[in-house]
Amino acid sequence: MSASSEQVEGAADLDVRGPFTVVLRRSGTSRPVPADRSLLEVVEEVLPVPFTCREGTCGSCVSTVLEGVVDYRNTVLSPRAKAKGARIALCVDRSVTPELVLDL
Amino acid sequence: MSDHTAVIQDVVPVIDITDLRSDDVARRRAVGKEIDGACREIGFFQITGHGLPDELVAGVYDTAKEFFAQPMATKREVAQPNPKTVRGYTAVGEQAFAYNEDTSAPGDLHEKFDVGPHVVSDDPYFSIENAGPHFIPNQWPSSPAGMQQAWESYFEAADDLCRLIMRGFALGLDLPEDFFADKIDKDISMLRAIHYPHQEEPPAPGQMRAGAHTDYGSLTIVRPEVAPGGLQVFTQDGDWVDVPVIPGALVVNIGDLMAQWTNDEWISTRHRVANPPRDVVADTERMSIVFFHQPNYDAVIEPLPTCVAAGEEPRYAPTTSGDHLTMKFEKTHQKA
Numbered sequence: 001m002s003a004s005s006e007q008v009e010g011a012a013d014l015d016v017r018g019p020f021t022v023v024l025r026r027s028g029t030s031r032p033v034p035a036d037r038s039l040l041e042v043v044e045e046v047l048p049v050p051f052t053c054r055e056g057t058c059g060s061c062v063s064t065v066l067e068g069v070v071d072y073r074n075t076v077l078s079p080r081a082k083a084k085g086a087r088i089a090l091c092v093d094r095s096v097t098p099e100l101v102l103d104l
Numbered sequence: 105m106s107d108h109t110a111v112i113q114d115v116v117p118v119i120d121i122t123d124l125r126s127d128d129v130a131r132r133r134a135v136g137k138e139i140d141g142a143c144r145e146i147g148f149f150q151i152t153g154h155g156l157p158d159e160l161v162a163g164v165y166d167t168a169k170e171f172f173a174q175p176m177a178t179k180r181e182v183a184q185p186n187p188k189t190v191r192g193y194t195a196v197g198e199q200a201f202a203y204n205e206d207t208s209a210p211g212d213l214h215e216k217f218d219v220g221p222h223v224v225s226d227d228p229y230f231s232i233e234n235a236g237p238h239f240i241p242n243q244w245p246s247s248p249a250g251m252q253q254a255w256e257s258y259f260e261a262a263d264d265l266c267r268l269i270m271r272g273f274a275l276g277l278d279l280p281e282d283f284f285a286d287k288i289d290k291d292i293s294m295l296r297a298i299h300y301p302h303q304e305e306p307p308a309p310g311q312m313r314a315g316a317h318t319d320y321g322s323l324t325i326v327r328p329e330v331a332p333g334g335l336q337v338f339t340q341d342g343d344w345v346d347v348p349v350i351p352g353a354l355v356v357n358i359g360d361l362m363a364q365w366t367n368d369e370w371i372s373t374r375h376r377v378a379n380p381p382r383d384v385v386a387d388t389e390r391m392s393i394v395f396f397h398q399p400n401y402d403a404v405i406e407p408l409p410t411c412v413a414a415g416e417e418p419r420y421a422p423t424t425s426g427d428h429l430t431m432k433f434e435k436t437h438q439k440a
Binding site: 050058059076077081086 | 309310312315316338340341342343344374376
């Protein structure tokens with residue numbers, strides 16, 4: 001289950017960007033995501049990902065989450081999609097859990 | 105294209121709107137309620153039984169195709185004069201729909217031609233002093249012959265169709281059936297042909313036929329073409345889904361103004377036009393005919409009382425249709 005919307009907004013306000021590990025299940029690899037880099041940048045080192053805005057508004061880089069809890073910072077996913085916690089905007093979203101497993 | 109792009113027929117429902125012309129209000133209301141359901145979930149639906157004659161579609165399609173095939177210098181003779189005056193020709197890459205999200209997206213891979221309403225009247229309501237750019241005359245190229253007549257006929261028919269659909273909107277929203285009538289009787293709609301050329305070269309990273317955006321106005325009617333590289337919508341579940349082209353049907357979607365009017369009970373869904381897959385060897389040229397319906401410039405858009413729960417504040421301050429549109433145009437042409 002994802003963080004509640006209040007927690008998500010709180011996290012964005014504080015602008016806390018902790019490091020975490022991303023596991024790309026289909027690619028069979030994992031990468032550290034340091035606090036100063038976006039998840040999109042890290043994933044792009046492994047495979048090409050569609051993008052347009054790189055700021056969480058267009059939805060181009062939205063991908064599927066298999067495990068882990070997303071720290072939502074995008075403005076493109078609906079409240080419903082954020083409540084389900086199964087999609088992530090790679091360009092701005094972070095992870096609440098130490099590890100995030102993606103269907104990439 | 106995202107990995108989870110899929111064709112799901114049910115996402116964008118097909119609605120037969122024949123009964124909107126019925127004498128029986130119960131049948132009209134039933135169509136309104138179908139539209140209401142679609143607008144609450146995805147803000148897109150396809151219509152059959154719309155009555156838009158094939159020959160009007162062919163008239164715009166054929167003249168647009170001929171116009172776009174001319175040399176650039178000829179097309180530039182009717183170039184759009186400035187961002188506020190959306191009349192005439194815009195070349196490939198000169199604008200990006202995604203700009204209105206304040207992003208740094210590269211220019212879209214389409215060229216287009218726009219016309220507005222053709223009103224012949226001495227009424228000062230339509231003058232530049234009062235109406236700003238909203239009733240500025242159209243620019244017509246010297247060729248192809250017959251373009252003006254074909255486009256004006258289509259404009260009129262599409263406008264009538266929008267008035268019919270908005271009666272359906274009113275019924276769907278439990279408003280008096282003619283609620284919108286006096287707000288759309290001097291509408292500032294636009295008719296646009298969008299030409300997506302065959303892509304010889306791969307697009308730049310992040311570049312699309314039309315970047316992700318929401319539409320501005322009350323509703324949009326699209327006559328698509330069966331060709332690779334088409335319309336996709338972003339669902340409430342967070343997936344990009346292809347909208348299938350159904351021969352004879354028109355795609356309808358609502359814009360930001362309608363979402364604002366309904367206090368976000370109806371959704372102005374983000375959509376885009378994807379690039380054709382690089383492995384398609386055939387010609388991937390494609391043209392869409394798009395009618396952007398926009399209420400009278402002085403129509404006040406404020407959340408409908410039926411869409412604001414008792415004791416709650418509306419999400420939007422009142423605005424006018426004209427101010428809302430002008431604000432959007434300026435953003436579309438601003439590179440961040």
